[in-house]
Amino acid sequence: MPSYKLYYFHSRGRAEIARWIFKLSGTEFEDIRYTHEEWLTKKENFPFRQLPVLEVTDDNGKTTVIPQSGAIFRYLGREFGYCGKDNLEMARTEFLCEQMMDGMMKLFITEQDEEKKKALVRQALEGPVSEGLKLLEGYVLDCGYFVSEKVSTADLAFAAGTEVLEMFDKNILDKTPKLKALNEKVMNIPEIKGWIAVRPKTQR
Numbered sequence: 001m002p003s004y005k006l007y008y009f010h011s012r013g014r015a016e017i018a019r020w021i022f023k024l025s026g027t028e029f030e031d032i033r034y035t036h037e038e039w040l041t042k043k044e045n046f047p048f049r050q051l052p053v054l055e056v057t058d059d060n061g062k063t064t065v066i067p068q069s070g071a072i073f074r075y076l077g078r079e080f081g082y083c084g085k086d087n088l089e090m091a092r093t094e095f096l097c098e099q100m101m102d103g104m105m106k107l108f109i110t111e112q113d114e115e116k117k118k119a120l121v122r123q124a125l126e127g128p129v130s131e132g133l134k135l136l137e138g139y140v141l142d143c144g145y146f147v148s149e150k151v152s153t154a155d156l157a158f159a160a161g162t163e164v165l166e167m168f169d170k171n172i173l174d175k176t177p178k179l180k181a182l183n184e185k186v187m188n189i190p191e192i193k194g195w196i197a198v199r200p201k202t203q204r
């Protein structure tokens, strides 16, 4: 059984989906969280000088270092069976994850002026983010998930992304009832609910 070390900061951010997959699959991992000061002294040790990074050490002691959040959670999803049962279901899992990532990127606004930033966030939420949610609503299957009756990384990515969207607008899913139900279904999975109850409380 390999051992896992997940390196990130004191936040959910780009590491939270990986943490959820570990919890869901009942897999032990080291959840290493750097402060800003610690990071400045460690940065040079990491492949692309950014986090998250996952270290996987196999039974022979060989360590593989995986940077890039998307590569990390897809690797874990495949490893533990949350990317669908075949290549086509995997493709569906991936295109939904990509689509969601595109939507989330609309909220990465670099404007420094707080008032202008608030207005830009509101514009993004009411425009492309809401439009994107309406389109995603069409991909929820009758079973309540995106890919199959088994929860997938696409469902996890959606619920983790919704935690962020709800920081801006608590009622963001009110106009997309299937997505709202999907989100509740994921948040009520005992392993996810259990993790959320005990995880370090962070702003984002």
Ligand SMILES: N[C@@H](CCC(=O)N[C@@H](CS)C(=O)NCC(=O)O)C(=O)O
Binding pocket: 013, 014, 043, 049, 050, 051, 052, 067, 068, 069, 070
């Ligand atoms: N595309 C990369 C982006 C990684 C990234 O932007 N990481 C940020 C935190 S979310 C980081 O390491 N910031 C610290 C730095 O750049 O020094 C991924 O998805 O993993």
